[in-house]
Amino acid sequence: MRVNFTVNGRPQEADDVWEGESLLYVLRERMGLPGSKNACEQGECGSCTVRLDGVPVCSCLVAAGQVEGREVVTVEGLADFAKQRAEHGSCASGASGACGTPLDAAKRWEARPSDSQAGEGTELSPIQQAFIDAGAVQCGFCTPGLLVAADEMLERNPTPSDGDIREALSGNLCRCTGYEKIMDAVRLAAARQGEAV
Amino acid sequence: MAGKSAPLGTPTKVTQGSRTKGGIGESTLRPDGILKVTGEFAYSSDMWHEDMLWGQILRSTVAHAEIVSIDTVEALKTPGVYAVMTYDDLPTDVKNYGLEIQDTPVLAHGKVRHHGEPVAIVAADHPETARRAAAKIKVEYRELPVITDEASATAPDAILVHEGRDDHHIGHVPHPNIVHRQPIIRGDVESARERADFIVEGEYTFGMQDQAFLGPESGLAVPAEDGGVDLYIATQWLHSDLKQIAPVLGLPEDKVRMTLSGVGGAFGGREDLSMQIHACLLALRTGKPVKIVYNRFESFFGHVHRHPAKLHYEHGATKGGKLTHMKCRIVLDGGAYASASPAVVGNAASLAVGPYVLEDVDIESIALYSNNPPCGAMRGFGAVQACFAYEAQMDKLADKVGMDRVEFRQLNAMSQGTIMPTGQPVDSPAPVAELLRRVKAMPMPPEQQWLAAGEAADVRQLPGGLSNTTHGEGVVRGVGYAVGIKNVGFSEGFDDYSTAKVRMEVVGGEPVATVHTAMAEVGQGGVTVHAQIARTELGVAQVTIHPADTQVGSAGSTSASRQTYVTGGAVKNSCELVREKVLEIGRRKFGTYHPAWATAELLLEGGKVVTDGGEVLADLVDVLEGEAVEVEEEWRHRPTEPFDLRTGQGFGHVQYSFAAHRAVVEVDTELGLVKVIELACAQDVGKALNPLSVIGQIQGGTTQGLGIAVMEEIIVDPKTAKVRNPSFTDYLIPTILDTPTIPVDVLELADDHAPYGLRGIGEAPTLSSTPAVLAAIRNATGLELNRTPVRPEHLTGTA
The missing domain is CATH 3.30.365.10 (Aldehyde oxidase/xanthine dehydrogenase, molybdopterin binding domain)
Known part of the structure; x- marks a missing residue:
């Protein structure tokens, strides 16, 4: 089957999709967007978390056909997504589908060389920067899903308590960090967000 | 002892590099951090190649059985399937692999020994096609009784999990279903027991833990024009994999070129091979790149786990709270294949006493062969199981003696100079x-x-x-x-070396160091630390970490808490050698301009050659102009020796x-x-x-x-x-x-x-x-x- 949907603000068309394929598979294997991760493929670990019309979902549990005509934001588009939100206020909650990433902006991250280890000059969202600064990244396999989930939580709740953070991220498993640095990162992003207002 | 002041620390002497930013001791940020937060970091499951096929493994549905027949006809007929391979299709006489004992079949031969053992492999143009084709392979099993614990393993009529063992442990184990046995005897437990006012015994059970790294076993094998194969893989030790893969493929090691892909955690679970050989076999058979990615279900079958254990401990203590003796027996279940079991046995035995002073001990540690899932390396490696048991014992003893549990431990705590039960x-x-x-x-x-x-x-x-x-x-x-x-x-005497290649040159008008090792970065931050070491030792700001591959010598395993010590040590050593060469060049070029070149201790700081007094003698850019300095050297920590097989004594x-x-x-x-x-x-x-x-x-x-x-x-x-x-x-x-x-x-x-x-x-x-x-x-x-x-x-x- 053919599936048409929007990924990170850019219209996409996937052809020859087998009916059993998940959104995760289509993103990773057909769109060249492997940032969403395949840690369990059974909806338990959250590493494949993306925004579907603004709502965080496990993309491994979404059949590709279900996203026809809808909007998906992945970790690859998170920086642009957060930038749009900062510039245009609340529109980035996404459900309206009114604000997307311009094509050239979407291309910008696609065009970056992948052999650069440092990636200097990369524009990051506040939550991405906070994960780096706080040491919340070790192996990094849980990171994309956590970033999408944490960004969505901070959008809803800019001043979360520790309990709020833990509850919001309880669907995202991490095996390396013991979560303490992830807590630090989310607190840091929230604090920086508060300062910026 | 409780509440006393802290022992004084030895200050670490760092002269070279103490003025360089981003050196050791600083919390510099990960060089791969940005790639990891943007989703661009390429993990082994993210690899993609034009025309690539997907590999799938068919695993046994029973734990212990003879294979009567395997019928692949229907699977091969499935449209989109390029290859189906079984044991009979293996290209050489080498059909087993293993870390220490080569007892693990690449594909089952005549028998399966645990649930989920690989029996056949399939390559197809879509992962679902490969899965469905694998499901069409008909395997007829004749089930055998299962060995699941020490009693069934060592029963008089027990089936041998491995017949005809010829490994180097068979001579000293009491039964062929025991992989390895390590006793440690020191002092005289029987007479020490007489000094005890209190004796505590306990029987402890430790469950089977999974590493549960999040990045599933995966990789991409690309057949090369020279008949070799390029393998992009997540592992803990590239060169150990290579040594096991190449013979099965019938290729010299230089035709199996391995590059480390992004590794989504490891914790010991990637010490053994998983899909490496299978992907290479399918790639060489089909002439096409083959990618294999386990799902989580398969991952639970695709790697070894932490040994479950039964531990029996006896401790004695005096009324004053001093430990008198310890006697213990640790039975680890190694499952169907040896993996790292012998080393886990040695660890459990030699650390069974815990961090306490005990001069009279009688320790026995064994690992079983059974039909349970194979067990091997996991973070803590034998010491974890023992610690669970001896710490429970300490609490029980403290209570009997009537002491505070922490004070009791402190009273018996080892310190520098304590002799371990191994005599070390x-x-x-x-x-x-x-x-x-x-x-x-x-x-x-x-x-x-x-x-x-x-x-x-x-x-x-x-x-x-x-x-x-x-x-x-x-x-x-x-x-x-x-x-x-x-x-x-x-x-235990293992030649535990690492190799680092360090290059220093001028790039874009700046001195740059490149560090190339085969160290598997699995998330621990070795790449961060290598850059810090290079900055400290070479006084440069820019350090490039070359991707880990088999084009440089072995770095040993990312396990045993060893990489910062051993590969860190190798990077430090190679940097020191590079520094000497840079200074030689400097002396040759500029030595006549300033007497300090000959007389002072020279350092590399902030991109310059300086004296230990801080006087600048030359800019590194000028020293290195037109010259690159490169060193590749192995580095070893001090040697260890095996434990005696009867007494367990040895500097292990x-x-x-x-x-x-x-x-x-x-x-x-x-x-x-x-x-x-x-x-x-x-x-x-x-x-x-x-x-x-x-x-x-x-x-x-x-x-x-x-x-x-x-x-x-x-x-x-x-x-x-x-x-x-x-x-x-x-x-x-x-x-x-x-x-x-x-x-x-x-x-x-x-x-x-x-x-x-x-x-x-x-x-x-x-x-x-x-x-x-x-x-x-x-x-x-x-x-x-x-x-x-x-x-x-x-x-x-x-x-």
């Missing part, structure tokens, strides 16, 4: 009593935190959490302590590592639900090369210890030896709600034998975390609790 002196700081003091001195978390937020109870702070099972009724707090000892590096370990924990738990005693409130840790790290990463390692290791205390266990049916919970739905690892705050107190007492005085740190926190949690639960409930993990039924008496 502990010849660097061993601040066991001090770590206990520090962890005990940390402020306690407030009582009834669930009430702090306001009127309604915050159930997230309570046992049962969001299930809303209590608002504090029946909730009891408990506090527990534990301390452990772990070895660092590969032990490179270095020891210590951590202590205090656990605070709250238990809903009616429902048997546990909430760990806080897990405080104090650890001696020798020298924190990157403090942020050190704390991250300690917190991560602590959390894995929490997992095996209250949640994690692979359940194997004792009747069928089949795995019953191979999923994240049924095998639970701690979530962010299950994990408490983890305050960490880092002590830095230099080990003079180690580079920068550092101590390997990755594993020690996994040891004491588990017994601390168990002790806290015992403290809350008054129950004996001799097994881990603790489940609700163990606390409610309904087990």
Whole structure:
């Protein structure tokens, strides 16, 4: 089957999709967007978390056909997504589908060389920067899903308590960090967000 | 001893590089951080190649059986299928692999020995096509009785899991279903026992833990024009893989070119091969690139687990609280194939005593062959199981003697100079009593935190959490302590070297160092530390970390807490050699301009050659103009020796590592639900090369210890030896709600034998975390609790 949907603000068309394929598979294997991760493929670990019309979902549990005509934001588009939100206020909650990433902006991250280890000059969202600064990244396999989930939580709740953070991220498993640095990162992003207002 | 002042630390002497930014001791940020937060970091499951096929493995549905027949006809007829391979299709006479003993079949031959053993492999143009084709392969099994424990393994009529063993352990094991046996005898337990006023015995059970790294086993094999293969893979040790892969493929090692892809965690689970050979076989057979990615279900079958264990301990103590003797027997279940079992046996035996002074000991440690899932390396490696048992014993003994549990430990704590039961002196700081003091001195978390937020109870702070099972009724707090000892590096005489290639040159008008090693970065931050070492040793700002591959010599394994020590040591050593060459060039070019070139101690700082007094002699850009300096050298830590097979004596370990924990738990005693409130840790790290990463390692290791205390266990049916919970739905690892705050107190007492005085740190926190949690639960409930993990039924008496 053919599936048409929007990924990170850019219209996409996937052809020859087998009916059993998940959104995760289509993103990773057909769109060249492997940032969403395949840690369990059974909806338990959250590493494949993306925004579907603004709502965080496990993309491994979404059949590709279900996203026809809808909007998906992945970790690859998170920086642009957060930038749009900062510039245009609340529109980035996404459900309206009114604000997307311009094509050239979407291309910008696609065009970056992948052999650069440092990636200097990369524009990051506040939550991405906070994960780096706080040491919340070790192996990094849980990171994309956590970033999408944490960004969505901070959008809803800019001043979360520790309990709020833990509850919001309880669907995202991490095996390396013991979560303490992830807590630090989310607190840091929230604090920086508060300062910026 | 309790409450006394801290021992003085040896200050780490760093002259070279002390003025360079981003060197050792700073919390520099990961060089791969940006790629990892943007989703661009290429993990082994992210690889993609034009025209690539997908590989799929067919695994046994039974644990122990003869294979009567395999029919691949229907699978081969499936449209989109390019190849189906079984044992009969293996290209050479080498059909087994293994870390130490080559007992693991690449594909089952005549027999399967555990549930989920690879039987056949398929390559197809879509992963679902490959899965469906694999399902069409008909395998007829004739089931055999299963060996699942020591009794069934050593019964007189027991079937041998491996017939005709010819490995180097068979000569000293009491039964062919025992992989390896290591006794350690020191002093005289029988007469020491007579001095004991109190004797405590315990029988302990440790469950099977899974590494549960999040990045599944995966990789891409690309056939090359020269008949070789390029393999992009997630592993802990490229060169160990290579040595096992190449002979099976019938290729010389230089035609199997391996490059490390992004590794999504490891924790020991990637020490053994998984899909490496299968992907290469299919790629060479089809002439097309082949990608294999396990799903989580398959991952539970695709790697070895932590050995489950039965441990019997006897300790004695005097009325004054001094330990008199210890006798123990540790039975590890190694499952169907040897993997790292022999080394795990050696570790469990040599660390069975814990960080205590005990001169009269009688230790026996064995690993079984059985039809349970194969077990091998996991963070803590044999020391974890022992620590769970000896720390339970310490609490029981302290109670009998009538002493405070921490003071009892401190009274018996080892220190620098203590002789281990192996006869090896502990010849660097061993601040066991001090770590206990520090962890005990940390402020306690407030009582009834669930009430702090306001009127309604915050159930997230309570046992049962969001299930809303209590608002504090029946909730009891408990506090527990534990301390452990772990070895660092590969032990028992293993040639545990690493190789580093370091190049220095001018790029874009700036001096740049390139560090090339085969070290597997699995998340631990080795790449961060290598760059820091290069900056410190070479005084440059720019360091490029070359991707890890087999074009450079072996770095050894990313395990045993060894990489910062050993590959870090290799990088330091190669940098020092590069520095000498750079200075030689400088002397040649500029020596005549300033007498200090000949007389002063010269350093590289801030991109310049300076004297130890800080006077600038030359810019590195000028020294290196038109010249690049490159060194590739192996580096070794001091050698170790094997343990004697009868007495266990020997200088077996490179270095020891210590951590202590205090656990605070709250238990809903009616429902048997546990909430760990806080897990405080104090650890001696020798020298924190990157403090942020050190704390991250300690917190991560602590959390894995929490997992095996209250949640994690692979359940194997004792009747069928089949795995019953191979999923994240049924095998639970701690979530962010299950994990408490983890305050960490880092002590830095230099080990003079180690580079920068550092101590390997990755594993020690996994040891004491588990017994601390168990002790806290015992403290809350008054129950004996001799097994881990603790489940609700163990606390409610309904087990």
